[in-house]
Each structure stands twice: as C-alpha cells, then as structure tokens.
Amino acid sequence: MAHMLLPDDVLSYHDDVFYDLVRDKCGIVVEEMFQLQNIRSVQPLLRINDVVDFINYDSAELTALKKMVGFELQNGKFQIKAGIRFDVDTFIEALRNVNDKLLQPMSTDHQRDDLTISQEFLVKHPLLKTVIEFYLTKDNNDNGSNLSFLTVLIDNIIQNLALPKNAYRYNERVQKFAMSLYILAGRNAYEFVRMNIPGAIPAVSTIQLSLDREESQIIEGFFASLPNMALSDRDDAFEVSVPVNWT
Structure with missing residues (x-):
C-alpha cells in the first residue's frame, strides 16, 4: 500500500x-x-x-x-x-x-551523560532541584524497587512536558497503568487525573482505541459477582483487594 x-x-x-x-x-x-x-x-x-x-x-x-x-x-x-x-x-x-x-514506548536513551547544572539554574528551577534530590534519595534507598513505577511516571511526565502536546509519548508501563486506571476508575476519574497531571497519561480516545483494537469488551468501573458464573475461575480474571471497611 x-x-x-x-x-x-x-x-x-x-x-x-x-x-x-x-x-x-x-x-x-x-x-x-x-x-x-x-x-x-x-x-x-x-x-x-x-x-x-x-x-x-x-x-x-x-x-x-x-x-x-x-x-x-x-x-x-x-x-x-x-x-x-x-x-x-x-x-x-x-x-x-x-x-x-x-x-510506541519512549526511548530512555539520553544524548549526553556529562551534563553539568549550575546552582543558579537549580535555584531558578526548584522543581528540577527536587527531582534531582528525589533520584539521589532513591539511589540510596533499599526500597528502590517499590518506587520503580513512580520514577518511570515522573520521567515520562518530564520528557512529555518538553514536547508539544501532539508529540507526547508514553512508556509501556505508563500505558498499562493508564488502561488499568480507565477500567477501574471510569472515564470521569480518568479525565480528572489527566486534566490535573499534564503529560502523565494518554487521552481517553487513545485508550479507547487501544481497547477496541484488542477487541476488549470492558465496562468501565463495573464490578459484580454472578451466582451462576464463577468469574474467579477464569484464566483472564483478576482480583482487586479492597479495605475491609468497604465490604
């Protein structure tokens, strides 16, 4: 073609x-x-x-x-x-x-690994200073694995904010998180998160298109148990743990 x-x-x-x-x-x-x-x-x-x-x-x-x-x-x-x-x-x-x-998942390659940032620049951009301190803490933290997705998300957001909106890219793990958020929380909650955290997750239309192309039939934010169908026995079922006081 x-x-x-x-x-x-x-x-x-x-x-x-x-x-x-x-x-x-x-x-x-x-x-x-x-x-x-x-x-x-x-x-x-x-x-x-x-x-x-x-x-x-x-x-x-x-x-x-x-x-x-x-x-x-x-x-x-x-x-x-x-x-x-x-x-x-x-x-x-x-x-x-x-x-x-x-x-497509973003590449994490960086063109330069010898970048030097002046103290004056850090003072001018306190967010950058906070991010650097966060990564320094993470490197020295034994629980770094627990923060792995958080670092991916932060990195994804920062890279996107340096691009035009129509050029935003999303890491594969972020895409999976976004789909889970849309399914579990529903469209309104998804849009609320996306509106308040620019560059974090794809547009709803992108998520819906991905689900459609996978021929997934999903009702957002819907959970149920059926007396005549053991949903938990299905290979494609997943379990969501909720606090005891929710039941």
Missing part, C-alpha cells in the same frame, strides 16, 4: 480542518462520503470497522451515496470503485500509523 504523509497533529483534526485534509488526500467524493455519514474527526473514523459498509445496506436514503462511490450491478447491488477503496484504505492506514507511533 502506498505511503501517505500526514501532519504530526492529525489525530486532533475535526470538522472543517478534518474535511479539508480528507479532500486533499482522498478527493471530494470521499469527503462527501464522510460528511454524509457524520464522520467529523479522526478518532471516530479509526473506530469504524468498515467505513464503506453502507454499500451493503438496503436503504433508499443511501442510493445517492452508493452511486457516488460505486457501480450499480445488474442485480441492483453496488460495488465500491477501486480507486475510492484504495484512497480510503491508504488514508486510514496512514492515520493508524500515526496513532501507533504515538503509542
């Missing part, structure tokens, strides 16, 4: 900006096809299994759209034009590549 170049911030496109991009990359016919289906942004497009599946629906309201993007066969059915299918598939594949790149 041909490679299509897209802007780095394409995942945030919606409405007119999104349609302008579609028209530029795929043509006016595909743009109108998306508009008629009320596909207004990148994320909903990526969550649709087959954007041309409407061709199989028996509806008079879709006849005009079908004629625009396909050929009518003698049996009354329609066949999507090869060029339309190619443009749409190439466009969606390029969007998925951008999204996958966003989800």
Whole structure:
C-alpha cells in the first residue's frame, strides 16, 4: 500500500480542518462520503470497522451515496470503485500509523551523560532541584524497587512536558497503568487525573482505541459477582483487594 504523509497533529483534526485534509488526500467524493455519514474527526473514523459498509445496506436514503462511490450491478447491488477503496484504505492506514507511533514506548536513551547544572539554574528551577534530590534519595534507598513505577511516571511526565502536546509519548508501563486506571476508575476519574497531571497519561480516545483494537469488551468501573458464573475461575480474571471497611 502506498505511503501517505500526514501532519504530526492529525489525530486532533475535526470538522472543517478534518474535511479539508480528507479532500486533499482522498478527493471530494470521499469527503462527501464522510460528511454524509457524520464522520467529523479522526478518532471516530479509526473506530469504524468498515467505513464503506453502507454499500451493503438496503436503504433508499443511501442510493445517492452508493452511486457516488460505486457501480450499480445488474442485480441492483453496488460495488465500491477501486480507486475510492484504495484512497480510503491508504488514508486510514496512514492515520493508524500515526496513532501507533504515538503509542510506541519512549526511548530512555539520553544524548549526553556529562551534563553539568549550575546552582543558579537549580535555584531558578526548584522543581528540577527536587527531582534531582528525589533520584539521589532513591539511589540510596533499599526500597528502590517499590518506587520503580513512580520514577518511570515522573520521567515520562518530564520528557512529555518538553514536547508539544501532539508529540507526547508514553512508556509501556505508563500505558498499562493508564488502561488499568480507565477500567477501574471510569472515564470521569480518568479525565480528572489527566486534566490535573499534564503529560502523565494518554487521552481517553487513545485508550479507547487501544481497547477496541484488542477487541476488549470492558465496562468501565463495573464490578459484580454472578451466582451462576464463577468469574474467579477464569484464566483472564483478576482480583482487586479492597479495605475491609468497604465490604
């Protein structure tokens, strides 16, 4: 499949900006096809299994759209034009590549290992001084393993804050933490954490897309026991320990 170049911030496109991009990359016919289906942004497009599946629906309201993007066969059915299918598939594949790149774990390599920081600079940026003191304490702490995820999270946040928002990257462990937080706490709590700790966890749409691509069917923040089903016996089940006073 041909490679299509897209802007780095394409995942945030919606409405007119999104349609302008579609028209530029795929043509006016595909743009109108998306508009008629009320596909207004990148994320909903990526969550649709087959954007041309409407061709199989028996509806008079879709006849005009079908004629625009396909050929009518003698049996009354329609066949999507090869060029339309190619443009749409190439466009969606390029969007998925951008999204996958966003989800790639960050590299922890540093270009320099001889960096010297002046005392004046530390005074000017007390947060940096606190972070350095934290890492010095961690190195001398026997419980360093208990802080391993915390250090990963802090490192991830600091690296992200040095980048534009559309270039944020998330460590693999942070991604797993974010998915667990979304599942256990629900969307509202997840959004609250993300809003108050910039650069810490991915957007909700990114988490939902990851779950969809894994074909995970999860109800956020829902826990139950069923009398006729031993959920704890399933290989894919997990147990959550809660304080005694919660029961």
